[in-house]
Every structure is written in C-alpha cells, then in structure tokens.
Amino acid sequence: MTNVTLRTNASFREQLQEGHHRTSGVSPFCMLQIDMIQQFPADYMHQCCLGVMRKLIVLWLRGNLTTRLSSGQVREISSRLLGLRQFMPNLFARKPRGLQDIDRWKATELRQFALYTGKIVLKGVLSDELYAHFMLFSVALAILVCPQLVKQYSSFASDLLVHFVEEGRKLYGDEFLVYNVHSLVHLASDAHAYCGLDECSAFSFENYLHQLKRLVRSGKNPLAQIIKRLGEIDEHREELNNKPAAVVKTQKPNNVFVLSDLQCCEVVSVVDATGEVLCRVYDNLEPLFMQPCNSRLTGVYKAQVRHTRMKQLSQRLLVRKAFFIDAEDDVKIVLTVLHSF
Template identity: 55%
Template sequence: SLAEALLTWYTLFSVTSNAMDGLLKILKNHGHDDLPATVRTLRKTPRSVPITKKSGMEYVYLGIQTQLKKILNGVTPPDRPMLLSFNVDGLPLFSSSNRCLWPVLCATPIQGALKVFPVALTYGRSKPLDLDFLTDTLSELASLVRDGFEISGRRIAIAIKCVVCDAPAKALVKSTKLCSGYWGCDKCTQKVAWLGRVVYPHLNSPLRTDESFRWQDQPEHHHGQSVFLDVDINMVTQFPIDYMHQVCLGVMRRLILLWIRGDRRVRISAAQTSAISDRLVSLVSSIPSIFARKPRPLSDVDRWKATEFRQFLLYTGPVVLRGILRDDLFQHFLSFSVAISILVNPNSVEQFDYAKGLLKYFVSRGKDLYGGEFCVYNVHSMLHITDEAQKYGSLDECSAFPFENFLFQLKKLVRSGRNPMAQIVNRL
C-alpha cells in the first residue's frame, strides 16, 4: 500500500519526522484522505519501549528466534542447519559524549547472502559492568542449539559458527586478560616481554586448546568464568582472529605509520610520501565501483577506514610502493600482501600452508627490519591467522566487516540524544 511504501522510504532514507509530517499533509490535501496526518500514527509508534537495566546499562532483548522468523518470512526454510555467527562490540553514538551502544548482533546466510540482525541492545556509559547483558542471548541460544525451532510446519536446526569480536571485546566476553597483559594471547600460551611496549618475541609457543581453556590450565590468562562456558561452543577455535581489526586496522596501518612517521632507519622522506600519495590519487579514475572507497593520499591516513587499508594491502599498495619504498621493506610488505591475498580467497585453500610460511617470515623478518618492538599483539596474531582461514574457508568467512556495516545502519537510526534506545527499537 501507499502507506507501507511511504513508511519504508521514510526509514531507508532517514527522513526527518517533521519532513514526513509535511509530506503527509500535502498528500492529504491532494486526495489521499486514507493517510494519517502524522508519521507517528503512520508508524504506529508504541507509547513506551520495555527498557530494563542490565550490566549497569539500559537493555532491550529482541530475541534470536523472533528475529530469525522475521527474516525467514516469505523465504523457503533451509534444509540444512542454520549457522549463526555472533558479534559483540561497542559503538559511540555521539562525538560529544562517552555513551555507547553495545549491541549483540547475529548473522546467518539466507539464500546466498549474509543477513545481519540485532539480538539484544545495551546502551550506557563506556562499557557494560559485567556479562549479564549476554545471559538472555546465551540461554535462548543453548535452547535453540538443543531443540531448534519450528516455522512453516518444519523444524529448523541451529548451529553456532563463531563469535567475531575485536581484541578488547573478545577479552571482555571471554573473561580473559587483555592482549596487553602478560599472558594476553588468546591462541597461544606465550608470556610477553616489555620493550617500551608489550611485545611477543617468540615465533613458536604452545597453542591453547578448547579443553585447556575450559580447565583454565594457565590461570594467569583468565579473569574468571565466561558466560559462554554454559553454551556448547569452543572457546578458542570458535573465537577467530578478526581480519578487519587485526590485519587491516592493525598490521597494515602500523606499517604505513612506521614508513611515514617511524624510526629514521625505516622512515621514508617527505618527497617519497608525496610520490606515493600522487600515485594513489592517480588511481582514482581506475578504481571500479565495487570498491567501497576511492584511494586517498597518505596525509589522510589517520582518517582511513578499514576498507581503505584492505584496498591498499591487497590491490594498490604493491603498485604504488614499487620503486619508492626501500627494496628490503618492499619485499617484506609483499610477503604480507601475498599471504593475506591467499587467505581471503576461498579458491586458494591448497596454498594456505604457503601463506602460513610467508606470515612466519613476515613476523621474523619484521623484527630485523623494524626492531623487536615491531612484534605487538596484532603482528604476533599473524602467526595464528592461517588457522582461522583453514577452519572457516577464508578470512572473509569470519570477519567483522558485515557486522560493522550493520552497526553503521544502527547509528543512522538515532536522530537525537533523547532516548536513543527507543528510537532504535521503534525504527527497527
């Protein structure tokens, strides 16, 4: 109907309520008497949203099964178990406030496309005080994994694929030490060293296992018992290293900053920085629309997004650095670029072992080129990231990119600082 079409248009394009009210008045004056006079009536906005308090924050639970039935409405239910991926992360809603939204997001493939939806919303100052905001989600998840759910007369089985978080959020939900702690790596038992910052000096350390985590064989790694232990999930292998945060925003960003602002041994000149920037800008007309962003100069690197670092790593970097970056630094960068190019490609499974060797070389050679302080947590995690690609098929199968895109959509639902939780729930 016209009312439903208007409502969809209003939500998709973030039209203001005042503008929508004005449009409705115009339409009513031109014969559409069946339309309401205000968008509040059109949306049938509830008078109140059931907001409770959990973990010291405002909390609304939307439900896994409820959300799954919404996205499966009108879709043929799958024959195989539905694989669910989860994400927990903080999102600042306002630049002038420390108040954050901490949603619990879920994603599942529907007819070949990954569908992301919120399961729970938590909003308050900084971050949750404890993990109580996860208990509803995990309780329902355990029930769904055990019994499945029924839709259209068919019972759909549920399985957990993975939980994708950046390093701080992962430490929060697993109740472990941060990556800056002495026993902070969530994949191996290495104790860190201090070289002006926390570094991981060793290339071969005993790996953690799902069993050793549950038994807390290394108590120095743990803060307590995670609520995820109550669910049938592997606490090491199903919490993958996130390629978006640790490769793109982590290692690639670190390399660029070392080249343009690092120690004199590896820093390039202002003229070389300008030459690389000129090459990047010259590629703008050649970048197809499938890429999220066009190249920007290195002077804007502090404002680059993860997709821009990914583009530089996989596509433009090997072109624009050649002949300008010192040869040994360029060859070192190429080993990283080739390895990640292999790991993001699901058709390159037979080359994953080669990529693992390249990344081991990248870490060890990086210590020689940039010094021992190069091996921070993000760089160290490159020793383990091949295991994630081998388990899930490629790094894009367990990355935070789709979740981050959805977080941006959530943020657009907030128009003012007055009761943002109610705004998000109503507009969802």
C-alpha cells in the same frame, strides 16, 4: 616463533598457561559446549587492517630513521594513490587518499591498500627489503580472504605470516611485535576453519551500519525511524526479491572480469536479452610479480593491449570481478577482487 605450542580448547579450559587466566574464577563462556579457541576467531578488520597495516604505514611515516620514508617518497606514494582513484570500481566504498590522511583512513581503505593498491604504489619507492616484507603480508592476506584460495593454500599463507613476523622484528625492532602482529600466526587456522576471513570479520556489520544510517531522515527519534523503515522493507521483501537481476555494467571501471589465468575481458555492450555480451578479451595474461609467489595465485596479472580481440560471451562466464590500472604504454595491471564485503 616457529616451535611454540599453540593454545587449544583443552589447554585453555585446564588453564595450563596461568599468565593468561584470572587468579580466581573462570569465564562464563566455559560453561558452554564450545571450542574456546576456534570459536572465537580473530577479526581481521581490526587485527590486520586497522592494526598491522596501519602500524606499517605509521612506521614508514614516523618510525625509526632507518625505515622512515623521506618527504619526497611520501609525496610520490600519495600522488600515485590519488592517481588510482579513476580506476577504482564501485565495489569499493572509498577512493584512495594520500598518506597525509592516514590518521583518518577507514578500515576499508586500509584493506584496499593491503590487498590491492599497496603493491602498486610502493613498488620502486619503498626499499626493496621493506617492500618484500610488505608483500609477505599482502599475499598472505589475499589468500586468506578468498574462500577458493584458503582451501588449498592456507598452510602457505601461514608460513608467509610467520616469516613476516620474524622479519618484522629484524627490520623494525622488538617494538614491532605487538599483540596484533603476534596474532598473525593464528590467522590462517581461523581462515581455514571458517572458509575465509570475510566469514568471521566485522566488515559485514560495519557495512550494515551504513545501510542503517541511510534509513534515518532526521535527528529526531532515529531508532524509531530505523525500526519503521525496516518494517516497510520487510513488507516489500518479496517484491524486492523478485526484481530482475542487475545487468552487467559496460561503463569503466566497473566492466572488467577475469575469465581464467590466461584471459580477462572488459564488457563493451550488451548484445541482446539472451544473456550475450560483447567483450574485449585480453589473452596471454602474464604475472605481475614472482615473489613471494607467482602473482597468478592471487589473481594479479599484466595484460597487453596488442593481445586483444572482440568476442561475444555469455554473462554466465562473468563471475570473477576485477579492475584495470594503467601501467605503461599499452600495458594494464589486472587485479582480481578477492574480498566479499
């Protein structure tokens, strides 16, 4: 796995790996002056979320007895997921559902589990070995989704994914090494080339389909309705663009922001029109976990209520959105929102 030669634009065009090419003719794309490898990036919505993340959950539910969860463990994880619904901000289109609905989970729900909620609800229920394996995938994906992190840590994420694939074979057997899992070894290079996985994923197109559906008022001539509504939007685009910026929300759970690796805050109220807001600032943030890396790297912290103070801040400082999850008495888990769509 670690000493294989990756396919390049030149090797693809010269068809050096005969098993991956048709016996006659070449792809019409080869007529274009493009990189046949780098300019066809993997779509992590299908590969990682609908592919690898769903496969892991299905293995825990229905796989080999050595890695399958008991019915009690499934109920515990599902109960924890449902308990998180109250903490999920409006940035997430869907609230968590139980594992019994896994066959109906959408890609956004699987991404939510992989990046955010999985590390919380699986801790202490999934075996330590399987949990550590899942965390390799979760942390690597968190790095590659975030444009700021991928610039500096794409090589580290690549190492995590290679280790994830190798360990997956030991834990789940050769049947784990399907195409989606194998393709993870190429994911970091795509993320680095495009400055983050969201820049080359299908999530933005899937989200826009939802907007298009909202333009349809009846079942008659839906395409004509969409075209008419889009025309109306274009006519009023200048008016829409000149609308004042949205006011920072003060209602939970949509009012949390990370200020630095040591501070986060929740907005309590808007002071006045000058851009100042009154915030409850949490100091001395601690990492939630240390393996496979310090969780500060991916914006995951523990905050203690006793380390808080009220302070007025400029709205310009409220850039990194986050959300709280109540852990134990006077302790909150802080999760920075990393994805873009």
